[in-house]
Amino acid sequence: MSAAAPVAPTGPLIEAVRLTRVLPETVPVTLVEDADLAVAAGEFVAVTGPSGSGKSSLLYLLGLLDQPSRGEIRLLGAPTAGLDGDARARLRLATLGFVFQFHFLLPEFTARDNVMLPMRALGRVGAAEMRERAEAILASLGLADHAGKRPDQMSGGQRQRVAVARALANAPAVILADEPTGSLDTRSGEQVFRLLRDLVDRDGTTVVAVTHSPEFAAGADRRIHMVDGRIVADERRP
Numbered sequence: 001m002s003a004a005a006p007v008a009p010t011g012p013l014i015e016a017v018r019l020t021r022v023l024p025e026t027v028p029v030t031l032v033e034d035a036d037l038a039v040a041a042g043e044f045v046a047v048t049g050p051s052g053s054g055k056s057s058l059l060y061l062l063g064l065l066d067q068p069s070r071g072e073i074r075l076l077g078a079p080t081a082g083l084d085g086d087a088r089a090r091l092r093l094a095t096l097g098f099v100f101q102f103h104f105l106l107p108e109f110t111a112r113d114n115v116m117l118p119m120r121a122l123g124r125v126g127a128a129e130m131r132e133r134a135e136a137i138l139a140s141l142g143l144a145d146h147a148g149k150r151p152d153q154m155s156g157g158q159r160q161r162v163a164v165a166r167a168l169a170n171a172p173a174v175i176l177a178d179e180p181t182g183s184l185d186t187r188s189g190e191q192v193f194r195l196l197r198d199l200v201d202r203d204g205t206t207v208v209a210v211t212h213s214p215e216f217a218a219g220a221d222r223r224i225h226m227v228d229g230r231i232v233a234d235e236r237r238p
């Protein structure tokens with residue numbers, strides 16, 4: 001049989017089944033309880049809920065940054081439970097992009113070098129191609145003029161857009177964002193929202209974003225609402 005081209009998964013990109021995370025304290029703390037969730041390619045999902053409802057904990061589990069106490073996570077249709085630390089890290093690098101509330105760019109690196117970091121870590125392409133790809137991503141996000149600037153030479157909104165560019169570095173299946181506009185003023189926050197919205201609409205990128213912003217949530221395609229560690233609503237925009 002001849003080698004077939006890899007087939008893109010037709011099912012959910014990320015799937016959580018009865019996902020539960022309990023911290024084994026003297027009095028156990030339940031962060032996430034029995035969460036069922038399937039995110040398909042091209043969806044823009046907002047995760048909402050009061051402070052302490054488990055939104056970040058759910059995102060960290062979906063991003064393989066934490067491990068469930070019960071239940072399972074499937075990434076691109078494959079189970080993740082039996083993977084060791086290295087395999088998890090590699091899967092994370094190859095399939096997921098992260099954006100946090102604070103940009104976490106390396107201060108001594110240019111925007112271009114920051115975007116190249118996840119590529120270097122994955123080690124699939126050579127230096128010249130990394131540079132070319134990083135510049136193309138930055139240009140596609142309207143940041144071509146900032147490629148050679150360090151974070152302290154950019155505004156807060158520009159830094160967060162570079163953080164989005166870094167999340168896109170390895171062409172991830174899904175971008176996971178934890179309050180990506182939470183540290184920005186209204187205008188910069190809108191720009192970062194618009195950037196994510198355009199990525200979904202233009203490139204078919206899949207985004208799951210925790211947010212406290214009603215405007216951000218209203219602009220997503222689907223809203224998952226959490227209370228006390230449970231998903232209590234899962235609504236698609238008509």
Ligand SMILES: Nc1ncnc2c1ncn2[C@@H]1O[C@H](COP(=O)(O)OP(=O)(O)OP(=O)(O)O)[C@@H](O)[C@H]1O
Pocket residue numbers: 023029030031049050051052053054055056057058
């Ligand atoms: N390491 C930990 N030790 C003890 N409690 C924790 C720990 N991590 C999280 N929690 C608690 O678990 C609950 C869920 O936290 P989480 O950060 O997921 O909520 P959140 O909805 O993202 O909150 P916020 O909107 O304030 O960021 C909170 O009550 C939090 O205090």
